[in-house]
Amino acid sequence: MAQSIDKPPFFDGTHYAHWKTKMKFFIKSRDYKLWDIVEDGPFVPQRSKAEWSAEDRKKMELNCKALHILFCAFGLTIYEKMSSCESAKEVWDKLEVTYEGTDEVKETKIGLLTLEYENFKMDPEENIEKMFDRFSTITNGLKGYGEAIPKEKLVRKLIYSLPESWDSKRTTIIEAKNLKTLKLDELMGSLLTHQIMKKNKEDEKKREEIRAMREKKIKGLGINASAMALKSSTCHHVYLSE
Secondary structure: OOOOOOOOOOEOOOOHHHHHHHHHHHHHHHOHHHHHHHHHOOOOOOOOHHHOOHHHHHHHHHHHHHHHHHHHOEOHHHHHHHOOOOOHHHHHHHHHHHHOOOHHHHHHHHHHHHHHHHOOOOOOOOOHHHHHHHHHHHHHHHHHOOOOOOHHHHHHHHHOOOOHHHHHHHHHHHHHOOOOOOOHHHHHHHHHHHHHHHHHHHHHHHHHHHHHHHHHHHHHHHHHHHHHHHHHHHHHHHHHHO
16 A cells, blocks of 8 residues: 655664665655754753753754654654654664664675675576666665765666677667766666567567478478378279289
8 A cells, every 4th residue: 555645654674775765855855954953963952941042942843843753654663762862863873873784884785785786787587677676776775875876877887787688789779879868767768678679579589480390390291191191092002903
């Protein structure tokens, strides 16, 4: 069932990178100032409320709104882990450490994703859809860790990740398109179209091979049938003569 656009994306402790991206956009869509509060603070004033300035109160009001959005996204287990936090920034930082790891762990994960990206190639038995899904998982993972890759580089990487059987299509795209302005969706559409045409040609070739085999078999059966008929006729003639 589709989630209401008025409710924050629910987080149950899994697929944190995916949830994190969705929650960022959700908070920003409500009020960009709320995202500033989540990302930068406020740090709760270390003085009594009676001594708060008007600016302090405004920041704390935004902080409460941000906290409300975050807490509404949690199930009971996650809420219990975060309920002691006094600021939205504290909740956000704690989530990152809990589900992404320390800076050292992050660097390790970034290194592994970067290696996957650099060595990325389309598998021989893989279709375009599966290849793109795998590619998106890697690049979105890097983006989630703050390692966004420029779109032009993503386009070039995908084109040069195609196998040798796609050489003609790769050459056509490079010659016909401006890779600096070519969008990923446009590239995908072109590759999917080529994949469909390529599949149709392969299917037609198989059908031709099957037809050729059938014709050969029929011709062979025709020769055998003629030989059998001749043999039968000869035997019958000899019998009558005798």
